[in-house]
Amino acid sequence: MKPTPTEYIRQTRESYEKLGFEPYQWFHAEDEPKxxxxxxxxxxxxxGLISTAGTYVHGQVAYYYKDDTSIRAIPSDTAVKDIRxxxxxxxxLVEARQDPCTVFPLEALTQLESEGIIGELAGNYFSxxxxxxxxxxxxxELLPNLEKAVSKEQLDLLLLIPL
Amino acid sequence: xxxxxxxxxxxxxxxxxxxxxxxxxxxxxxPRARFVNYPLGFESGRFRDKTNQLAVVREALKGFxxxxxxxxxxxxxxxxxxxxxxxxxxxxxxxxxxxxxxxxQYQTEDDRRAxxxx
Numbered sequence: 001m002k003p004t005p006t007e008y009i010r011q012t013r014e015s016y017e018k019l020g021f022e023p024y025q026w027f028h029a030e031d032e033p034k035x036x037x038x039x040x041x042x043x044x045x046x047x048g049l050i051s052t053a054g055t056y057v058h059g060q061v062a063y064y065y066k067d068d069t070s071i072r073a074i075p076s077d078t079a080v081k082d083i084r085x086x087x088x089x090x091x092x093l094v095e096a097r098q099d100p101c102t103v104f105p106l107e108a109l110t111q112l113e114s115e116g117i118i119g120e121l122a123g124n125y126f127s128x129x130x131x132x133x134x135x136x137x138x139x140x141e142l143l144p145n146l147e148k149a150v151s152k153e154q155l156d157l158l159l160l161i162p163l
Numbered sequence: 164x165x166x167x168x169x170x171x172x173x174x175x176x177x178x179x180x181x182x183x184x185x186x187x188x189x190x191x192x193x194p195r196a197r198f199v200n201y202p203l204g205f206e207s208g209r210f211r212d213k214t215n216q217l218a219v220v221r222e223a224l225k226g227f228x229x230x231x232x233x234x235x236x237x238x239x240x241x242x243x244x245x246x247x248x249x250x251x252x253x254x255x256x257x258x259x260x261x262x263x264x265x266x267x268q269y270q271t272e273d274d275r276r277a278x279x280x281x
Contacts, residue, residue, distance in 0.1 A: 001264045003200065003241075003242065003246060003253045005185040005186065005198070005200055006184070006185075006202070006252065007186055008184040008186055008187055009187060009190070017258075021263070025168050026187055026190050026191070027190065027191045028167055028170070028190045028191070029165060029190070029191050029192035031192075032192060032233055033165075033168070033169045033172060033193065034169070034172045034176045034194055035172060035177075035178070035192040035194045035195065035231075035232065035233050036172050036174050036175050036176060036194075038177050038227060038228065039177075039226075042224060042227055042228065045228075046171050047224075050167060051175065052164055052167075057276045058273075058274055058277055059278060060278060061272075061278045061279075062267040062268055062269045062270070062274060062275075062278065063267065063268065064264060064265045064266055064267050064268060065238075065262065065263045065264060065268055066263045066264050066265050069264075071247075080217040083273055084269075084270040084271075085270060086267065086269065086270060087171070088263060089203070090268075092202070092203040092204040093204055095204055095205070095210040096204050096205075097270055098210075098211075099210055099211050101207060101208065101213070101216050102204060102205045102206075102207060102208055102209070102210055102216070103204060103205070103206050104207070105207035105208070105216060105219075105220045107216065107217075108207065108208070108213075108216050108217045108219075108221070109220065110219035111217055111219065112217075112221060112224065116181045117221065117224070118224070127205055130164070131219055135166075138166055139166070142167075143166070143167065143170050144204070145236055146167060146170075146176055147174065148168070150171070152175075155176060156176075156177075157176070157177050157178075157179070158176050158177070158178045158179075158182045159179055159181065159223075160164050160167060160178055160179065161164075161180070161181050161182070161206050161207060162164035162179070162180065162184070162187075162188075162206065162239070163203060163204065163206070
């Protein structure tokens, strides 16, 4: 029997209460999302990546844990050994800090590009922090930061990997 | 992440989320998402298992084509390494996480020096 999916909202609510943190408000969408059709096949598309695992590269300034709405550009040819993480949920990153590809699939994407499954990879991937308390700051600071950076990559498709 | 996905879709860029928190993703009504029932921290595959990492990402990307109406489609991978170990790992460490401040939290002290000591 397959395991039941973990109830992360309930678990985190309980742990935050024990820690004395303010209750976290997850985003609850009320309306259905827009779905943009693909303009061309994946094998002819340029693919980008955004990670919310607080990914940074050795030499860059790390993220901080209190509502950091900044982003980092991670060149897609970065060596795996130079990938780091700073994220409020760092307890989930014990293994990723030893093998970053468990949450940031640099090697798999490069392999799939070399096989021709993906047409082309972005020159830069991007990261940010999850766990930002203010939805307004996500909308007014983080999203414009990401939009500006991603638009320069001229992507056809965008893969998103949350922590 | 659903807010980010919905934002880029509204700008005309197709997105796909690969995530492991089904309840959090479901609340945000993502345009396209693949759910892999692995613990958080392994969204793109198992620890030091390059074969599994490639398989997860390869299957996930098919969602760009296969998902033609908004929703979350599960991937057919099972976590067989034991959830008990992971649940145990998470206990206690939640209480020891680094402080929620505006000080950068470097993974290593060498990282801090390499970034100019900020």
